Structures are given as structure tokens and as C-alpha cells.
Amino acid sequence: MSARTVLSSDDIDRAVTxxxxxxxxANTALQKSGAKxxxxxxxxxxxxxxxxxxAKVIARAEPDVKPEDLLxxxxxxxxxxxxxxxxxxxxxxxxxxxxxxxxxxxVLVDDVLFSGRTIRAALDAxxxxxxxxxxxxxxxxxxxxxxxxxxxxxxxxxxxxxREERINVQLNETDDQNAVVIE
Amino acid sequence: xxxxxxxxxxxxxxxxxxxxxxAEGMSNVNDREIKKLxxxxxxxxxxxxxxxxxxTRISFEVAEKRLSADVxxxxxxxxxxxxxxxxxxxxxxxxxxxxxxxxxRHSASGAANVLAHSNWIQGSIINAGDGTxxxxxxxxxxxxxxxxxxxxxxxPGKALDGVxxxxxxxxxxxxxxxxxxxxxxxxxxxxxxVAPPTLLPQNASGFKAALHYNLxxxxxxxxxxxxxxxxxxxxxxxxSYFPTEREYARIWGFNAGRLxxxxxxxxxxxxxxxxxxxxxxxxxxxxxRSTVLEQVTNGVSIRMAVLYSLLSGExxxxx
Numbered sequence: 001m002s003a004r005t006v007l008s009s010d011d012i013d014r015a016v017t018x019x020x021x022x023x024x025x026a027n028t029a030l031q032k033s034g035a036k037x038x039x040x041x042x043x044x045x046x047x048x049x050x051x052x053x054x055a056k057v058i059a060r061a062e063p064d065v066k067p068e069d070l071l072x073x074x075x076x077x078x079x080x081x082x083x084x085x086x087x088x089x090x091x092x093x094x095x096x097x098x099x100x101x102x103x104x105x106x107v108l109v110d111d112v113l114f115s116g117r118t119i120r121a122a123l124d125a126x127x128x129x130x131x132x133x134x135x136x137x138x139x140x141x142x143x144x145x146x147x148x149x150x151x152x153x154x155x156x157x158x159x160x161x162x163r164e165e166r167i168n169v170q171l172n173e174t175d176d177q178n179a180v181v182i183e
Numbered sequence: 184x185x186x187x188x189x190x191x192x193x194x195x196x197x198x199x200x201x202x203x204x205x206a207e208g209m210s211n212v213n214d215r216e217i218k219k220l221x222x223x224x225x226x227x228x229x230x231x232x233x234x235x236x237x238x239t240r241i242s243f244e245v246a247e248k249r250l251s252a253d254v255x256x257x258x259x260x261x262x263x264x265x266x267x268x269x270x271x272x273x274x275x276x277x278x279x280x281x282x283x284x285x286x287x288r289h290s291a292s293g294a295a296n297v298l299a300h301s302n303w304i305q306g307s308i309i310n311a312g313d314g315t316x317x318x319x320x321x322x323x324x325x326x327x328x329x330x331x332x333x334x335x336x337x338x339p340g341k342a343l344d345g346v347x348x349x350x351x352x353x354x355x356x357x358x359x360x361x362x363x364x365x366x367x368x369x370x371x372x373x374x375x376x377v378a379p380p381t382l383l384p385q386n387a388s389g390f391k392a393a394l395h396y397n398l399x400x401x402x403x404x405x406x407x408x409x410x411x412x413x414x415x416x417x418x419x420x421x422x423s424y425f426p427t428e429r430e431y432a433r434i435w436g437f438n439a440g441r442l443x444x445x446x447x448x449x450x451x452x453x454x455x456x457x458x459x460x461x462x463x464x465x466x467x468x469x470x471x472r473s474t475v476l477e478q479v480t481n482g483v484s485i486r487m488a489v490l491y492s493l494l495s496g497e498x499x500x501x502x
Contacts, residue, residue, distance in 0.1 A: 037248075075208060078220040078250075078491070088496035090201060091208035091341075128217040 001014055001167075002183070007157060009178035012140065014170075015156030016050065019138050020057035022154050025111055027105055030134065034058075035065040037133070041074040043110045044092050049173045050140055051109040067180045072097045074108070079121035096129055104149035106132040107154075111169040113139040141180055143167050187274040187299045187308040189491055191319040191366035193418045194340065197367055203327050204339045205488035206481070212249065223252035226283040226494055229331050232311075233259040233275070233289040235310055237369055237454050239311050239320070240481055243286050246486035252494075255282070264283045270294065274303040282306045284494055292316035308410050315356050315419065320456055323363035324485040326370055328478050332450050344371035348403060351377045351398060352413035352435060355418070359454045360413060364392045377401050379435065382425040400436055402444050410445065429437055432461050439466040450474050 007015070015138055024034045031037055042051030055067035075094045083089075106123050119137060127133060138154035143146045159182070161167065166183040170176075185193065209391075228247045233241055238434075240256070240334070258275075259265065264273060270289075279287060282461055284307040287295050292314030299308040305413045312318040329346060329449045354360045354376050364374045374392035376383065387394055395401040406447055415431070425431045437451060445451075451473045457463055467473060 062334055077208075078212075080224040083222060083495040086496060088492055091205045091491070094211055124221065128215065128219065 004158060004182050005179050006182050007141070007180035009172075012156070012178050012180065015140060017054045017057050018170060019154045019156060020054045022063060023054065023107055023138065024058060026119050026136070026153070027078075028165065030105060035062045035070065037099075037104045038070055039072060039097055039099070039104045039106045039132075040070050041072045041096075041101075041106055041108055041122075041126075043108060044073060044075055044119060045174065046169050046171055047110040049171045050111060050138075054138070057172065069097055069099065074122055075124055076118060076121040079124045081121065082097070082119060094125075098161060101126065101132045102128055102130040103133045105134050106137045107138050110137045112167050113137070113150075113152050113155075114140045114145055114167075116146045116148035119150050120148050126129050141167055186493065187295075187310075187320055188493060189295050189299055189308065189310045190317050191322040191362040192369075194369060196365065196369050196371075199323070199325045199326070199366060200340065200342055202323060202485070202488050202492055205491060206323075206327055206484040207339050209249075209487040210405045210481065210484040212487070213480070215282055218249050219251060219473070220249060221251050221287060222491055223247070223250040223494055227253045227255065227281060228284045228494075229255045229257055229277050229280075229282045229288065229291075229488070230311075231285050231287045233264065233287075233294070234312065236288055236312070238482065242479065242482040243309075243311060243320075243486050245483050246490055248391075249483070249488055250490055252283075254488070255280075270297070271301070271303055272336040274298055274301070276501075278304045278306075284490065286311045286448060288312045290314055292498040302482075309489060309493065310354075312358055314358065316358050316359075317365075318358040318454075319362050319366070320482070320489055321359050323489065324478055324482040325359075325363055325454070326366055326372075327481045327485055328452065328474050329372075329450070331481070332474065333408070333478075342370045343367060345380075346372040346409065347378055347407040348372050348409040348411060348421060348439060349375045349395075349401060349405065350392070350411045350413065351437070352384050353415045353424075354378045354395065354413065355382045355424075356416040357413045359411075359452055363411065364390055375401060375407065375451075377407055378462055379425060390501075399444070400440070402441060407449060408446075409452060410437065411454075412457075414454065414456060415458055415462055416435060428461055436460075436462050436464060437467045438464040442467050443474065445472075454478065454480060455458065 026093045040051045042048030055070050072095050075092045077089050077091045136153040139152045140156040142155045143156050168181040172178045195487050286309045288311040294313045295310035368391035376392045377395040
């Protein structure tokens with residue numbers, strides 16, 4: 001099948017930078033302080049990498065913020081609604097930053113927003129860790145076809161797709177290039 | 184992953200490491216305030232215990248409950264088994280009730296295997312100890328405990344290559360020893376059995392382990408990383424295997440002196456229940472190098488990982 005690159009490495013960097021600043025801006029409006037009470041939870045695998053990149057940009061803009069204080073990862077495998085009908089998935093670690101998530105503004109970070117079922121599972125998982133003040137969602141690509149009433153607050157790029165297409169997000173931490181490819 | 188867990192020998196190296204890695208994730212859940220996952224909601228798991236057990240039964244029950252499965256506990260005492268009901272009829276009753284998985288502990292070697300291959304029951308069978316044959320979840324939790332002690336936070340993805348494990352004592356009656364030598368050799372560890380000749384099987388050639396008949400000599404020459412003491416299973420002994428308990432404790436028991444002879448990083452394990460003062464003395468059992476309680480804690484994570492692996496996800500039709 002033919003592959004088409006829709007976001008280049010530079011496009012991804014720009015999107016990540018913009019999302020980071022939007023998060024800061026929204027958080028300032030909400031609690032009068034850029035990175036205060038902010039937690040970024042990446043959803044494995046590539047959401048974790050994106051969350052790390054966003055945290056770096058935030059740390060650059062707010063010098064007294066350390067990326068590791070904001071960052072966590074949330075494995076949602078055990079909360080999926082399709083466990084019975086798919087091959088067993090490996091479980092990875094969940095790490096919550098030491099400040100916890102109670103009364104914090106939690107931003108979930110994922111690479112592609114599609115049916116919304118992953119995010120539903122993530123919301124269930126969050127419930128077991130505490131009660132955030134607000135939960136927001138940041139994604140690199142929103143490809144449509146939602147099956148649940150879920151919407152992203154920060155979007156890198158809206159990509160209208162057909163259901164048959166595959167969106168492949170490649171980040172150089174795990175892949176050999178930085179690109180979003182549509183197949 | 185296959186449908187049943189009957190023997191530690193059925194696991195490939197990749198499958199074994201995968202279970203250990205999943206258990207790593209599960210152990211995080213066990214550190215949380217809300218120790219509950221919705222993963223096995225709506226599944227029914229029966230704990231079928233024909234033989235007494237504290238640790239294994241409680242551990243399985245906690246694991247099942249933390250994964251939100253419906254749990255039915257069955258012990259032979261107080262059931263129709265004491266009226267003479269056969270294993271077959273008991274199994275078919277469970278099938279009629281609709282059990283998705285059966286965790287079985289039985290005094291007859293091979294009981295789990297019979298249940299898995301008899302067509303009496305369609306669910307997954309997990310062997311929680313059958314006679315003197317196997318106890319695969321114990322071997323998994325032992326491997327997990329060793330890996331955690333040796334590799335710490337770097338554990339995920341790792342095996343036990345080159346780790347020297349000495350398993351000491353009543354090998355003859357020990358399902359723990361049998362399952363451990365299978366799993367540990369799959370994971371690349373080097374297994375040594377140390378026991379008086381009377382407590383080794385007459386033909387030990389099938390074991391993936393080196394045999395020794397002198398504990399102090401073995402500790403001095405092999406310098407093991409892990410020493411696993413086995414319980415002397417008096418309830419299975421129908422002949423005299425050693426002259427007196429005092430002599431056994433002196434020659435084969437692990438005591439403060441032998442603890443001092445180990446290298447600094449070495450750990451002492453025991454599957455429990457311990458006969459304090461017999462195969463292990465109190466100084467060793469309560470020392471920071473003893474992993475007895477860690478093994479119990481890790482048992483819950485391992486059993487959650489096994490239940491998750493067996494009960495979630497599609498299986499290929501051939502198993």
C-alpha cells in the first residue's frame with residue numbers, strides 16, 4: 001500500500017511546541033500559574049515520548065520547572081474494553097509523579113485519537129489513582145471516527161481519514177525517523 | 184499464551200519473561216491505594232483445594248479479587264468430596280456452574296493434567312500444586328523474587344542467565360524443586376540440588392540440575408547466588424529418610440554459620456511454610472537476606488499475571 005507523509009519532523013516539533021504553550025496558557029487561565037499543579041501523563045508507547053517532549057518545552061518556558069516533576073505514564077491495558085476479543089497485550093509500568101494527581105490538572109497525552117476507547121480506559125484508570133481537579137487531553141493527530149463522546153483539548157493536527165487507512169506515528173526515540181505517515 | 188498452566192516446563196523463555204514482566208506491572212497495582220483492576224470482570228474463577236494450603240490459596244484469592252473476577256472457594260473438607268464424590272463429578276459440577284478457570288491443588292500428582300485433558304471442564308486449569316509433581320506459580324514467583332533482588336528496577340525484560348541456585352533439602356517430595364529446576368533452567372540459571380541420597384529420587388538423571396550430597400562443600404565450591412531451602416514434608420514421608428530431626432538440622436539445616444559463609448549478595452529463599460529450627464533457623468529466616476515474605480508478596484503479582492495471561496485475550500483454537 002502506498003504511504004504518504006503528512007507531518008514531517010519539523011511539523012511534529014512545531015506541533016509539540018504549540019501544544020506545550022497552549023497547555024501553559026490554559027493552565028494559567030485555570031489556576032493563575034503556568035506549570036503549577038500540572039501533571040502530564042503519557043499513554044504508552046508513543047504518548048509517553050510525546051509527553052516527555054512537551055515537558056521539555058514547558059521546562060524551557062518556565063525555568064523553575066523540572067520536567068520529571070510533571071511527567072508520568074499511565075498504562076491502560078488492564079482497563080481496555082476489548083481485552084476478551086484481542087490477543088493478550090503486554091502490560092507496562094504506570095508511573096505517577098511524586099506530587100500525585102489529587103486536585104491537579106492532568107493532561108493525558110497520546111499520539112493518535114481515533115475511536116476514543118483508549119481515552120475512556122485512561123479515564124477509568126485515573127479514577128483508581130485519585131481525583132484530579134480537571135482532566136485534559138492532548139494528541140498529536142486527531143483522525144476522527146469517534147465512537148464515544150470524547151474530544152481533545154490540544155490537537156497537533158486534525159487529519160480526516162477513512163477507516164481503512166492506518167496512521168503511523170514514528171518518533172526517533174523508538175523509530176528511525178520523526179514523521180506521521182498515512183497508509 | 185496457552186490455555187492452561189500445568190507445568191513450569193510448558194513455558195518458553197519468552198513466555199516466562201513475559202509473565203514476569205506483566206507481574207512487574209501488577210506489583211505496581213499492589214502498591215496503590217486502590218488495589219483493583221477491572222480486567223477479569225464477569226469471569227468466574229474456582230479455587231479447588233483438595234489439600235491444605237495457606238499461602239497459595241490466599242494468594243490466588245487476593246489475585247483473583249484484585250482483577251475483579253468472581254471467586255468461588257472450594258475446599259475438600261466440608262464439601263461433597265467427604266461424601267465420596269469423585270474428581271470427575273466435582274469437575275462437571277463446576278462446569279455446569281460455568282467456571283472460566285479452575286485453580287487446583289491436589290495430593291495426587293497429575294490431577295491438574297487430568298482435569299485439563301479430560302473434557303470434563305472447558306475452562307482454563309491452573310496447577311496450584313499436584314502431589315509431588317509440580318507447582319508452577321511457585322517457580323514463577325521464585326524466579327520473579329530472584330530477578331528483583333538481582334536486577335532491581337532494571338528487571339523488566341531480563342532473564343536469570345548465569346545465576347547459581349542451590350535447592351537444598353527434601354527434593355524427593357518437593358513439587359517446588361521440580362517446577363523450579365524446569366523454569367530456572369529455561370531462564371538460563373544454573374540449578375544445583377543438594378540433599379541426602381535418601382531424599383533424592385532414585386533416578387535423578389532427568390533433572391536439569393547438578394546433584395550434591397554435602398551442603399557445606401557445595402556452598403564452598405559453587406558459591407551460589409541463591410539458596411532455596413525446602414520444607415521437610417513429614418506428611419508425605421512413609422518411611423524413615425534420616426535418623427533424627429536434630430541430626431538433619433545440624434547437617435542440612437541453614438543456620439547463622441552457613442549464612443555467614445555465603446557471599447554478601449546471596450539470598451536465602453523458602454517457599455513456606457517453614458519448619459523453624461529444622462531446615463532453617465530463626466536467625467536465617469528473619470535476616471534481611473531471607474526473602475520469605477517477599478516471596479509471598481510477589482506471589483500475588485505473579486498469580487495476577489498468570490490469570491491475566493490465561494483469561495484475557497483470544498486463544499488459538501488448537502490449545
